[in-house]
Structures are given as structure tokens and as C-alpha cells.
Amino acid sequence: MTELKRDIRTSGAILMGLGSIVGTGIFVSIAIATQISGNGIVIAIVVAAALATFNGLSSAQLAAAHPVSGGTYEYGNRFLGSYFGFTAGWMFLIAKSASAATAVLGCASYLFYLFEIEVSTSILVLTGIAILLIMTLLVSGGISRSNLANKIIVTITMLGLVALVTAGFIVNGAPMDPIINMFEGSDISSILYASALMFVAYTGYGRIATLGEEVDEPKTTIPKAIILAMVVIVILYLSVSLTALSIMGAEAFGLTVEAEAAPLMKVAQTLSVPYIGPIISFTAVTAMLGVLLNLILGLSRVMLSMGRRKDLPGVLSHINPKTQSPVPAVLATGVVIGLLVLSGDVVFTWSFSAFTVLIYYSITNLSALMMPDDLRLYPKWIPVMGLFGCLFLAFWIDMMIIFLGIGMILIGLIWHRVAKSVVG
Numbered sequence: 001m002t003e004l005k006r007d008i009r010t011s012g013a014i015l016m017g018l019g020s021i022v023g024t025g026i027f028v029s030i031a032i033a034t035q036i037s038g039n040g041i042v043i044a045i046v047v048a049a050a051l052a053t054f055n056g057l058s059s060a061q062l063a064a065a066h067p068v069s070g071g072t073y074e075y076g077n078r079f080l081g082s083y084f085g086f087t088a089g090w091m092f093l094i095a096k097s098a099s100a101a102t103a104v105l106g107c108a109s110y111l112f113y114l115f116e117i118e119v120s121t122s123i124l125v126l127t128g129i130a131i132l133l134i135m136t137l138l139v140s141g142g143i144s145r146s147n148l149a150n151k152i153i154v155t156i157t158m159l160g161l162v163a164l165v166t167a168g169f170i171v172n173g174a175p176m177d178p179i180i181n182m183f184e185g186s187d188i189s190s191i192l193y194a195s196a197l198m199f200v201a202y203t204g205y206g207r208i209a210t211l212g213e214e215v216d217e218p219k220t221t222i223p224k225a226i227i228l229a230m231v232v233i234v235i236l237y238l239s240v241s242l243t244a245l246s247i248m249g250a251e252a253f254g255l256t257v258e259a260e261a262a263p264l265m266k267v268a269q270t271l272s273v274p275y276i277g278p279i280i281s282f283t284a285v286t287a288m289l290g291v292l293l294n295l296i297l298g299l300s301r302v303m304l305s306m307g308r309r310k311d312l313p314g315v316l317s318h319i320n321p322k323t324q325s326p327v328p329a330v331l332a333t334g335v336v337i338g339l340l341v342l343s344g345d346v347v348f349t350w351s352f353s354a355f356t357v358l359i360y361y362s363i364t365n366l367s368a369l370m371m372p373d374d375l376r377l378y379p380k381w382i383p384v385m386g387l388f389g390c391l392f393l394a395f396w397i398d399m400m401i402i403f404l405g406i407g408m409i410l411i412g413l414i415w416h417r418v419a420k421s422v423v424g
Helices: 010-021 024-065 072-079 082-114 121-140 143-172 188-210 218-248 250-258 263-271 276-308 327-339 346-369 381-394 399-423
Strands: none
Touching (some): 024 072, 024 082, 024 346, 024 381, 072 276, 072 346, 082 327, 121 276, 188 218, 188 381, 263 276, 346 381
């Protein structure tokens, strides 16, 4: 058994994308970006959405032309060469492993918050490891089981967020003030930095492409699923952010990042609507579970692909014939995330993810630009805009994080060079 089962259809692919996006991004990153840009967060969400659209279309045509596991790691290898491909895979593993560890701890924190239980850090970590173990075993059981679990999780999460937006509308009316004030108190550099952070919150659509080997009729399903997922998520992000700003104001909402509770829980508490607090708490738990499930799926498929090309140990390329799941890659993913569960503060983690993800999607757009014309679905100006936007936003992030990211790229390329010489 060398290939995975094509069992994901359009609705499942859309929900896989939403499951990857509706989580840490909407429950944490909106508040982080608001802390940086204030009322300019509304502009940042729109700028990030425009860039994500270019990237989404580039990912869609690449995945339709080359529907295998691995996403941009595979596209880079095919259209640009092994060094670009390896850099994409390496950046993906670093960024998303850190994001997954954050989701694990977030899920554990929200779970205890839901039941109003105060625990020590050690108990929190042990609970997070237990959650990670359960989700890793779930994913190792095959894509059909993971797909069903994701549909349930995303449905619950979306209903909870709709409840928050509806409650905000009933109590405060239409959130017009944030739109009116979006140009006040923010400079261009803070808005661009916030745009880079918000871009990461959109990039879960790439999970659809990463799972290309398991998508039914990929040439039509993948582009359709990515585009529809993007439309839904832009509407959702704008609705939730406008609701939060209307209820709390930009300064107070930005400060929720430093509080014990998740930002949207603070919004729910401020509303003082019966039952909305527990609903958002439960929604946060399901959202983090959805993010974790989809990150384990995406990371394990990139490991599978890198194992096939010997950039990682070949054992990771094995597929279980019974479950048709890359079990060694899934288990390895779980171990890596587990080791990172004690990672640093969420603002640093998210900013580092922003830089590495922007480099990853720069390679995505460059790969799309180099595609043969007979495989192209969209005009060349789309990947050109995506490439320019990614590189432009990457260098508005904190310089320390930029230097750290460049250092990690160099370490990875040295490893790749050594691996090539050994295999060769």
C-alpha cells in the first residue's frame, strides 16, 4: 500500500478547511492583532483576506494539477527543485507543530475554564498530553473517521460563534462604530504587522491541498472547496471581530490576550447574556480540538511525503493497509507536538508562525508561477500578487523573529544537503 484512500468530497473538504481555520485564529489571533493595530484590525482582516485569496487560488491550481500528500513541499520539489521543496516542508513542520502545541494547551485551559476548575501547570500539561493522545489515535484510524469527527466539531464551533454574533447584535445593535473608527489610532506599520498575523489565521485552507491525495475528483473538488471555505471564513472573521470591538472597544479587547480566559470568553462575559458564556467556552474547546485534529492530519501528510523523498526517515512513508492511514507519520507528529506542549507565550508562537507560514506560501506562489501553461487554472498575475504580498508582509514582523526564522531555514537546508549526499 503506497497511496492513500480518496474519501474526501467537496463538503468534507470545505469543513476540513474550516476546521483548520476556525480555532486558534478566531479565538486568539484576532485579539493579538487588535493589541498591535487597535481599530485598524478591521483593515488588517481585509488585507489578510485579499492576500489569502491569491494564495488560496495558487494552492488550488497546484493541488488540482498535482493531487498528492505534502502540499507545497511536493509542489516546490516538482516545479522549483528540492531545496525550495524542502524549505517549504521544513517551514510547515516548524510553524504548525508550534501551533498544534498551542492548541493542545488552549484546549486543556478552556476545558477547565468551562467547569470553573483551577489547576496547576503540571495538571494542565498532563491533561493536554491526554487530549493529544486521544486525537492522535483518532487520526491514526484513517481519514473517514477523522473526516466525520471534523464535521461534528466544525458544526458545533460554527453554531457557537453564530450565537455570539447574534447575541451581540441583539444587545448592541449593528456594529457600525468599529467600521467608522477603523482608520483612527493606527499607523501603517502596525496594520501591516497585524495583517501578517491575521494571514496565518486564514491559512487553514491549505490543509485541503495538503490532503490532496485523499480528495475525490481533486481537479474540481479542491479549487471549489478552497474558494467556498475562504468566502465563509472572511464573513465569519469580520462578523466576530466587529462584534468584539463593538462590545469591548479595541483597547480592552486587545488586552484580553494577557488575561487567563480566551479573548472571546471575555467578550461573552461583557455581554452578560444568559448561557452565552458556557456556550462560548464549549465552542472554544471544540474549536481547539478541530484545529488539533486538522494539524495532526496536515503535519503527518507532510511527514509522509518527506519520508517518501528521504528528507525524513523512510519509515514515515509507511501506510497501514487496514486503516489506509500513514500511522508512523501520525504517531511521530503526536510525539513532536507533545514535546512542544511546554512552548512559550502565545504572542511569540503566533508571530513566529506568521513568518514561517509567509515563507511557505511565498514558495507556493512561486511554484504556481512556474507551472506549465497547460496545467494553469488562473492567470499568472494571481501568484505574482500572492508572492509579492507574502514577502512584503513577512518583513513587517518583529526583527528578532525574522532572524530566528532565517536561522531555522539555514539549519534545515544544511540538513537537506547532508541527507541528499547520504542518499546520493
